[in-house]
Amino acid sequence: MTPSTSPLGRLLDGVVSRVLDAPLAVMPPDALSHTDTGTGTGTTGPANTTGTGAVDGLAALLARRLRADPARPLLTFYDDATGERTELSATTVDNWVAKTANLLVDTLGIGPGDTIRIVLPPHWQTAVILLAAWSSGACVSIGRPEPATDTPPVAIFIRENDLDTPLATGDEADVVALSLRPMGGRLLRPAPGALDFAAEILAHGDRFTPPGPPANQRALVRMASYYARAWGLAERDRVLTTAGYETPEGLLAGLLSPLAAGASLVVCRNLDDALLERRITTERVTAVCGPMPSTPTGIRRLSVPSR
Incomplete structure (x- = not known):
């Protein structure tokens, strides 16, 4: 991919494009040399308390969470426009x-260093695709493309509703x-030239x-571990x-x-503001991030400092 204009940003070239340049720039110079030994307690020690030994990649981070507590929910998803609630344990996320x-590897031919573009909203399947891309060694470009700087992707993941837009084009990229x-349902209409994720995934092993x-x-x-420590995240957090x-x-x-801390997530799409306080109570939420009308008393707001 095209190198970042920021010297610090180049540390993430080959992993993720642009999104994290600002929070990376405000980190202490020695933060990226920290070795996560997995023996801390959240606020004062290393972010993760669920294993031992240094973790080199995202696949190992997920594996550590899986070993620690496979049955505990890792991701709970709500879509208030459809009424969906889907809860996935660490085992289910890993599968x-x-x-x-x-x-990615067998059907799309993705190899280490290839770029995948993901243009999807907050969703449990989006989180899965991100983690799978990094597990395969791919680079991720998130959001709408910037043709002047982005490396052409090998594959593009988009919503069905975006199939007829310029987002579905790339230099001979596969479109998924x-x-x-x-329930991860299939596409509602035929999509010539595109793969249906829900149909294709069935043929692949877990x-x-x-x-x-x-x-x-x-x-x-x-x-991720640095910010988990800075926010005081621990296993009990949701x-x-x-x-x-x-x-x-x-x-x-x-x-x-949260993955680095062994915590869990409640991902909300199309949030109904009137349901926020009840959802925080029902799901035992301890911290929030993203757009919402207010932050209830006693709940931490996780924000990333700007440059």
């Missing part, structure tokens, strides 16, 4: 990530469409052996997020740092 990584309907992560993925893991993954808050507070 979906493995199936998706096998799809998602309905984002409840075990995947990741290649060694690119060196810069270690920087991403350490960045983070409610409405933020898109194309934002620093969505990517760090809404996915990577």
Whole structure:
């Protein structure tokens, strides 16, 4: 991919494009040299308390969470426009990530260093695709493309509703469409030239052996751990997020740092503001990020400092 204009930003080249340049720039210079030994307690020690040994990549971070507590919910998803509630344990997330990584490698021919563009809203399937892309060693471009700087993707993941827009084009890129309907339903209409994620995923196994992560993925893991420590995240935390993954808050507070801390997520799409306080109570939420009308008393707001 095209190198970042920021010297610090180059630390994440080959992992994720642009989104994290600002929060990376305000980190202490020695933060990325920190080795997560997995022996801390959340606020004062290393972010993760669920294992031992350094973690080099995102696949190992997920594996550590799986070993620690496979049955505990890792991701709970709400879509208030459809009434959907989907809860996934660490085991279920791991199975979906493995199936998706096998799809990337076996069907799409994705290899380490290839770029995948993901233009999807906050959703449990979006989180799965992100983790699967990093597990396969791919680079991720999140959100709408910037043709002047973005490396042409090998594959593009988009919503079914975007199939007729310029988002579905790339330099001979494979297009994978998602309905984002409840229960991971198939596309509602034929999509010539595109793959239906829900149909394609069925043929793939739920075990995947990741290649060694690119060196810069270690920087991403350490960045996630740094912010988990800064926010005081621990295993008991449940983070409610409405933020898109194309934002620093969505990517760090809404996915990577809770994973590094062994915490769990409540991902809300089309949030009904009137339901917010009840949902926080019902889901035992301890922290929030992303757009919402207010932050209830006693709930931490996780925000990423700007440059």
